Amino acid sequence: xxxxxxxxxxxxxxxxxxxxxxxxxxxxxxxxxxxxxxxxxxxxxxxxxxxxxxxxxxxxxxxxxxxxxxxx
Amino acid sequence: xxxxxxxxxxxxxxxxxxxxxxxxxxxxxxxxxxxxxxxxxxxxxxxxxxxxxxxxxxxxxxxxxxxxxxxxxxxxxxxxxxxxxxxxxxxxxxxxxxxxxxxxxxxxxxxxxxxxxxxxxxxxxxxxxxxxxxxxxxxxxxxxxxxx
Numbered sequence: 001x002x003x004x005x006x007x008x009x010x011x012x013x014x015x016x017x018x019x020x021x022x023x024x025x026x027x028x029x030x031x032x033x034x035x036x037x038x039x040x041x042x043x044x045x046x047x048x049x050x051x052x053x054x055x056x057x058x059x060x061x062x063x064x065x066x067x068x069x070x071x072x
Numbered sequence: 073x074x075x076x077x078x079x080x081x082x083x084x085x086x087x088x089x090x091x092x093x094x095x096x097x098x099x100x101x102x103x104x105x106x107x108x109x110x111x112x113x114x115x116x117x118x119x120x121x122x123x124x125x126x127x128x129x130x131x132x133x134x135x136x137x138x139x140x141x142x143x144x145x146x147x148x149x150x151x152x153x154x155x156x157x158x159x160x161x162x163x164x165x166x167x168x169x170x171x172x173x174x175x176x177x178x179x180x181x182x183x184x185x186x187x188x189x190x191x192x193x194x195x196x197x198x199x200x201x202x203x204x205x206x207x208x209x210x211x212x213x214x215x216x217x218x219x220x
Contacts, residue, residue, distance in 0.1 A: 016218070024127065024129070025127060025129040025130070025131070026127050026129055026131070026132070028131070028213065028214060028216075029129050029130075029131045031213060031216055031218050032131060032212055032213025032214070032216060034218075035213055035216050035218075037211070037212055037213030037216060038131050038134075038212045038213055040130070041130050043130075044130060
């Protein structure tokens with residue numbers, strides 16, 4: 001799952017810490033999502049996209065090659 | 073309560089438990105440390121509930137979940153394999169014919185020793201869990217660094 005969180009953060013002039021606090025997660029979680037080390041739950045993905053006031057598909061791009069939870 | 077205050081309280085409880093453990097050995101009264109241990113852990117849980125800046129989010133839960141599952145998957149196999157062997161040694165199943173029974177090889181480990189090894193395996197499970205936790209924390213980006 002690719003994402004554009006870093007781009008949206010830059011557009012809104014937000015730090016990882018600020019975004020993390022706003023949606024109730026750790027800064028490390030935002031960093032892990034940005035680095036594609038962690039795939040967020042649907043709930044968290046919606047929270048992030050709602051925060052930026054865009055559709056979920058604009059922030060997260062589904063990639064079929066990315067390993068899913070079942071593969072890990 | 074701040075996170076650092078909680079760590080200080082945790083350290084104090086650990087020190088108190090260590091002292092009670094020593095005192096319990098001196099007095100030769102195991103129930104003292106057993107009760108103190110339960111009270112200590114309850115106090116830690118109560119203190120943890122008061123911490124305001126400690127976020128346990130979904131990624132943390134996933135790391136914990138994966139580490140627990142893997143620990144159990146490895147641990148139960150090792151523990152059961154050893155326990156099966158221990159039960160076979162303890163039961164002294166008679167062998168036939170009688171000559172074979174008399175010529176039976178001596179027991180490798182006495183039952184009490186097997187109990188100690190089982191206890192040691194249970195203690196080692198904690199290290200196994202910590203190992204898996206570090207592995208999954210690394211896998212889900214815990215040690216990643218950024219420019220921020």
